[in-house]
Amino acid sequence: MSKQPIKHYSIEKKQARWGFFFTVPCLIFFAVFSFYPIISAFVTSLSDKQIMNRTSEFIGLENYKYLFTKSNGGFSLLNSMRATITFTLGTFIPMVVVSLIIAVFLMQLRKTRYRGFFQIGFYLPAVLSSVVAAAIWMIMFDPRGIVNQTTNALLNTAGKDYGWLVNSTMLQFSTMVVYFWKYIGYFVILFITGLATIPPTLYEAATVDGSGKWSNFWRITLPLLKPTVLLVSVMAMLQCLKTFSTQYMFVQGGTSRPPIDVITMNIYFTGIKHGKLGRASAMSIILFVIMLVLTVVQFKISDSDDVDY
Amino acid sequence: MNKFVGKITVAEALIWVILALVLCFTVLPILFMLVASVMDAKQILAMPFRWIPSREYFTTSDRTWLTNFHKAIFGNNNNPVFLRNIANSLIVASTVAVTTVILSALCGYGLAKFNFRGKNAIFMSIMATMMIPFEAIMIPLYIVTANLHMMNSYRGLIVPFLVTAFGVFQMRQYLLTFPAEFIDAARVDGLGEFRIFLSIVFPNCLPVISTLAILSFRNQWDNLLWPLLVSQSETMKTIPLYLSKFAEEKQTDEGAMMACALIASIPMFILFGALSKYFLGGAAVFESRKG
Numbered sequence: 081m082s083k084q085p086i087k088h089y090s091i092e093k094k095q096a097r098w099g100f101f102f103t104v105p106c107l108i109f110f111a112v113f114s115f116y117p118i119i120s121a122f123v124t125s126l127s128d129k130q131i132m133n134r135t136s137e138f139i140g141l142e143n144y145k146y147l148f149t150k151s152n153g154g155f156s157l158l159n160s161m162r163a164t165i166t167f168t169l170g171t172f173i174p175m176v177v178v179s180l181i182i183a184v185f186l187m188q189l190r191k192t193r194y195r196g197f198f199q200i201g202f203y204l205p206a207v208l209s210s211v212v213a214a215a216i217w218m219i220m221f222d223p224r225g226i227v228n229q230t231t232n233a234l235l236n237t238a239g240k241d242y243g244w245l246v247n248s249t250m251l252q253f254s255t256m257v258v259y260f261w262k263y264i265g266y267f268v269i270l271f272i273t274g275l276a277t278i279p280p281t282l283y284e285a286a287t288v289d290g291s292g293k294w295s296n297f298w299r300i301t302l303p304l305l306k307p308t309v310l311l312v313s314v315m316a317m318l319q320c321l322k323t324f325s326t327q328y329m330f331v332q333g334g335t336s337r338p339p340i341d342v343i344t345m346n347i348y349f350t351g352i353k354h355g356k357l358g359r360a361s362a363m364s365i366i367l368f369v370i371m372l373v374l375t376v377v378q379f380k381i382s383d384s385d386d387v388d389y
Numbered sequence: 390m391n392k393f394v395g396k397i398t399v400a401e402a403l404i405w406v407i408l409a410l411v412l413c414f415t416v417l418p419i420l421f422m423l424v425a426s427v428m429d430a431k432q433i434l435a436m437p438f439r440w441i442p443s444r445e446y447f448t449t450s451d452r453t454w455l456t457n458f459h460k461a462i463f464g465n466n467n468n469p470v471f472l473r474n475i476a477n478s479l480i481v482a483s484t485v486a487v488t489t490v491i492l493s494a495l496c497g498y499g500l501a502k503f504n505f506r507g508k509n510a511i512f513m514s515i516m517a518t519m520m521i522p523f524e525a526i527m528i529p530l531y532i533v534t535a536n537l538h539m540m541n542s543y544r545g546l547i548v549p550f551l552v553t554a555f556g557v558f559q560m561r562q563y564l565l566t567f568p569a570e571f572i573d574a575a576r577v578d579g580l581g582e583f584r585i586f587l588s589i590v591f592p593n594c595l596p597v598i599s600t601l602a603i604l605s606f607r608n609q610w611d612n613l614l615w616p617l618l619v620s621q622s623e624t625m626k627t628i629p630l631y632l633s634k635f636a637e638e639k640q641t642d643e644g645a646m647m648a649c650a651l652i653a654s655i656p657m658f659i660l661f662g663a664l665s666k667y668f669l670g671g672a673a674v675f676e677s678r679k680g
Contacts, residue, residue, distance in 0.1 A: 099503020
């Protein structure tokens with residue numbers, strides 16, 4: 081690429097302008113609806129802004145100090161952080177592992193027709209909205225309901241009430257079950273899409289060389305799928321950190337709030353219900369920082385070696 | 390040779406059993422909703438639970454199923470606001486799906502197939518927005534929406550979700566492998582850049598477009614938090630809002646609750662039924678194109 085004719089160069093420049101032009105709508109959108117609000121959230125978090133008051137004063141880090149030391153009317157930030165982190169770890173790890181296994185299994189099916197059948201079946205819960213999912217499970221989690229009956233039958237503990245919606249540990253577990261159930265198919269589809277981009281010729285070559293399915297998985301599928309696994313786990317984790325609907329619906333349906341008072345729910349109640357916009361913004365910023373740190377850590381862990389093919 | 394085939398069959402049988410168990414886990418709760426929507430609370434919580442509704446659920450004089458569905462739609466005050474809420478959900482979700490697809494394709498194409506100064510910076514900053522959770526910026530967005538007088542309106546519900554960074558990312562990844570020869574050939578033929586995008590690039594993205602459209606539709610269909618902030622009147626509410634209020638007011642009326650959930654799910658099931666073939670067909674296109 082030493083000497084380009086001048087005319088060709090100008091065409092490239094013109095094309096470059098088009099390329100930039102194509103990205104402009106999205107750029108404007110993200111500037112207005114992502115970057116500006118996050119800066120605004122930070123600024124608001126340093127003020128005592130409330131819904132009812134037109135004016136607000138700069139109070140420095142008072143909101144943060146308050147959140148980490150005071151109980152915030154019985155719904156403290158520390159409890160919310162505990163609830164959120166418990167929920168996230170308990171949900172996203174099983175979800176990524178199980179959906180990857182299911183996706184690999186699905187790819188083993190010989191006929192695409194069967195694969196399609198299962199994919200539809202697994203994806204069905206994702207078609208329902210989260211509130212519908214929570215509503216269904218809330219009824220099934222009733223002490224007399226079908227989940228308790230099934231658990232008793234499986235564990236041979238006739239008549240025992242596991243307190244799915246009452247016991248604070250079980251309540252947290254219940255929200256995880258609902259979330260896992262709802263999103264498993266969605267993540268299976270993401271993995272299937274990733275698996276489908278691996279050239280079948282690689283497997284053919286490996287099989288000709290005498291490699292079995294098991295070693296194919298560890299030596300071809302997993303390394304080549306690593307970018308997808310990374311992307312999907314980051315997504316699943318971030319999605320779990322942002323969980324709201326299931327917990328909100330459970331609380332609306334009458335369960336106790338503290339065990340499942342995830343950060344997003346606390347932001348909603350503090351900011352919108354109680355009108356403390358400044359304090360809620362401080363919580364938002366904390367949520368943002370947690371997500372940022374976890375994302376960076378996960379990228380660092382998984383970014384040791386990239387695969388090209 | 391025979392032994393080899395036999396081995397595969399055993400492994401396959403195991404895979405089938407596991408997949409079938411997972412299928413039970415994902416499908417049975419939906420079946421439960423279906424069955425429970427025609428029962429009264431006593432039958433829903435009966436031990437043991439009866440999966441097949443007996444005929445008396447339909448023929449007894451109290452007509453449980455009718456009562457359930459009537460309560461679900463008309464609530465207490467005989468006002469079918471639920472139907473309006475379903476329409477709202479459909480309008481918001483489909484608008485967002487369309488804008489997401491178009492804007493992500495545009496941006497993804499620009500990032501994948503052009504070279505311009507600052508391209509990487511733009512790509513990285515768009516990716517960075519994936520780390521800004523909506524939940525963290527909803528308070529400022531709430532203030533902005535109020536200041537723009539978009540509260541309690543479709544604009545307020547739609548505008549913050551016009552496009553997603555994930556959509557841009559998906560489009561870019563897909564288009565990176567799009568053969569440049571097609572684009573160059575079109576340029577030689579004298580097509581304008583925008584025309585090339587519309588008539589050559591966009592139609593060739595159909596698999597990823599359908600995936601993306603379904604995902605964005607689903608996300609908005611699911612959205613509870615933002616409408617909770619923006620929708621103030623009954624008529625501007627979306628399905629998730631209606632349901633959460635229903636759950637609050639009629640906790641003990643499980644049958645009506647499930648009828649409500651079922652009605653709320655019907656439009657989505659129909660849409661999914663129509664699009665899923667395309668969705669799965671899209672996955673197959675991924676395969677053949679790469680292979």
